[in-house]
Amino acid sequence: MSNSLLSWLSASFTRKIGGLSTILLSFILIVILYSVVQLNTISREMRELAEIDIPLTQLASEFELKQLEQHILLERIRLASSTTASDSSGQKNLSLQLNEHSQLVQTLLEQAVTVASNALKTHEILDGIQAHKELLNHLEAYARSHEILHARIAQTLALPLDEQNGEEFETAAEQMDLATETLLNQIEQLTEEVADITEGHEQRFLLVDTALGTSAFVIGIYITLYLIVSFRRHMGEIQRKVDRLNHSLQGSSATEISLEPAAGDDELARLAANIDGVLDSFTSEMKNRSEVEKQLLQLATTDKLTGALNRHKWDETLAQEIRLANRGMPLSLLILDLDNFKGINDRWGHDVGDRVLVRTVELIRENVRSSDLIFRLGGEEFALLFRNHSKQQAAVVAEELRQIFEQLEEKNLPPFTASFGITQYESGDSQENLIKRADDALYQAKTNGRNRLELG
Ligand SMILES: Nc1nc2c(ncn2[C@@H]2O[C@H](COP(=O)(O)OP(=O)(O)OP(=O)(O)O)[C@@H](O)[C@H]2O)c(=O)[nH]1
Structure with a gap:
């Protein structure tokens, strides 16, 4: 591990930049892939939620309406029984209406059961499977209890609503109201739960995506700073050496040189210019030397x-x-x-x-x-x-x-x-x-x- 780190540190600048860029690009690629997968999941969740939630909400509204109608019908029955106790034809009529109403409720219940069953069969992404199973059970239980309660109410209505029969009617009517209200609450709770799950997914996605994005940003900043610092350090060293060489070739003291590049100067351009200076000095030095050597050789021979x-x-x-x-x-x-x-x-x-x-x-x-x-x-x-x-x-x-x-x-x-x-x-x-x-x-x-x- 430490060996590979050492070899990386001593690698060429191009290799370092290449390695760091690969890490950064891989990271960004992971962020993008993660975002795509998550967005896709969230979008499917939203679609599924809409497919379940909208029909269930509609059914719930219709239930509410039916509950109101049922309430009114029961009230009318109560009223009719208290005012015209002997009018059995009015009570019969109301009983018929209650029968019809009950059948409509049963149809609505069948639709709700179908929606919940379909949600269980076709939707795989949402975590609300258990909640849907429970709702399905509630719907089926409600349908059974609705049928029983309706039968009990119908039975009471078949007879004049005397004190004992009236009590039985009131009990059954109250139980039916309560059961309907409970079912409505359960439907509402389920849609809220499912919405909460999706919202949780969205928040988690945002959190992870922000974390990954921030990490990519930090890595990017680190790489950039590292490259700038390394570049400046190496450049400074090279610059100092070139300056020293240049001055020693020109015969002046290296300590007198200003090592800081002039403001606005391009370091590479300055270095290239200095290397040119060194080459010129070196060439003329070599020329002088060969001239001197030639003269010395001539003097010697x-x-x-x-x-x-x-x-x-x-x-x-x-x-x-x-x-x-x-x-x-x-x-x-x-x-x-x-x-x-x-x-x-x-x-x-x-x-x-x-x-x-x-x-x-x-x-x-x-x-x-x-x-x-x-x-x-x-x-x-x-x-x-x-x-x-x-x-x-x-x-x-x-x-x-x-x-x-x-x-x-x-x-x-x-x-x-x-x-x-x-x-x-x-x-x-x-x-x-x-x-x-x-x-x-x-x-x-x-x-x-x-x-x-x-x-x-
Ligand atoms: N002007 C001058 N004289 C030199 C130089 N080197 C040697 N001599 C002189 O050359 C002379 C040589 O004299 P000798 O050896 O006697 O020979 P020579 O007079 O030419 O007589 P022969 O050789 O026998 O014809 C000496 O007087 C040296 O001082 C020099 O570089 N310049």
């Missing part, structure tokens, strides 16, 4: 004065080029040393000497391929590596350079010459072997008079 590759790069590159030459790619090495450079320095000064060194590299670069590598080994000594060149091809280039130096006439630059020692990679050569052969050739060129080239 090139000679500051001439721009030629330096001694450190020379060792690394020569080893690499020898590995390639070992696989069959021709490689030639040329070592070039300016002649009597000390004399240039002495005569023209160190700065002029520097300019000669710079110009030497420029001239070399202008006259070799871009794939040929130029190194300053130290002082006024340079090395060139020619890939895919034999030493004869390298000698052609060296001769060109020699002539260029020799013939160079430039303002602010003294004349100068150089000597060249040239060799090529032989199978199994080490770095030292290769360099030594070139050095020896250079030495040879120097001893042979300078401003010349020798092959080793």
Whole structure:
């Protein structure tokens, strides 16, 4: 249980919203289904109530009328017996009317019994089955007692209403009135009871529906608040991190940042804008870094004065080029040393000497391929590596350079010459072997008079 709660808490925002929305929708669906079922039941109850209640109420009204008529008839009989005791034809007439009246009452009773029986057979929803059963029993009992009482009254009326007979008449008449009144009360009570049951159902439905609706509303509010609070919390955290990152990329202090979004700001829009800022800063930072790295690499591998590759790069590159030459790619090495450079320095000064060194590299670069590598080994000594060149091809280039130096006439630059020692990679050569052969050739060129080239 706690595990599933933990996994839910750490689930994605989309999953959380989906889960909570499913709960809310299920709840609302239950409320709707419950309402539909209850409303349907209540509507059927109302229909059934109308089907039973209306005919019973009508019958009850007719009973009331019949009771009144019966009362009047009995009164008339009493009156007739007290005033014209000898008029037996009037009494007979009234007796006949009472007979007719009694038959009408019996017909009404039969109708009431039919209504109550039908209610018992066809209506299943109302809880008033027991009450209807009781009413049916009452109706049947009343019908029997009405028949008996009427027979007793008729019997008394068959004779003159003397004192004894009159008493019997009064007793039977009173009992009939009482029985009719009791039955009317029972019918009224039943319809009220049934109405109360339906009303109770309605109230219960309203209560449960209100409770469910309120619960759905509370869940909805809770979900909304939860989402808002979580959203704001996560958004605040992300915002703070982005701000800090942005400021640290821009080199300012993170503590100076206002963390509250500006009033009316859309948090997501603000976050997107800040991420853009971070990306911009990051991109320019990366650009600066790669620029710096490039500069550092250049400083580490090139000679500051001439721009030629330096001694450190020379060792690394020569080893690499020898590995390639070992696989069959021709490689030639040329070592070039300016002649009597000390004399240039002495005569023209160190700065002029520097300019000669710079110009030497420029001239070399202008006259070799871009794939040929130029190194300053130290002082006024340079090395060139020619890939895919034999030493004869390298000698052609060296001769060109020699002539260029020799013939160079430039303002602010003294004349100068150089000597060249040239060799090529032989199978199994080490770095030292290769360099030594070139050095020896250079030495040879120097001893042979300078401003010349020798092959080793
Ligand atoms: N201007 C300048 N001079 C340098 C630099 N590095 C070395 N030198 C000078 O180069 C000179 C080299 O002199 P040497 O080794 O005697 O050689 P050289 O005078 O050229 O004589 P050979 O090589 O035998 O023809 C020294 O005087 C160094 O001070 C530099 O960067 N700039």
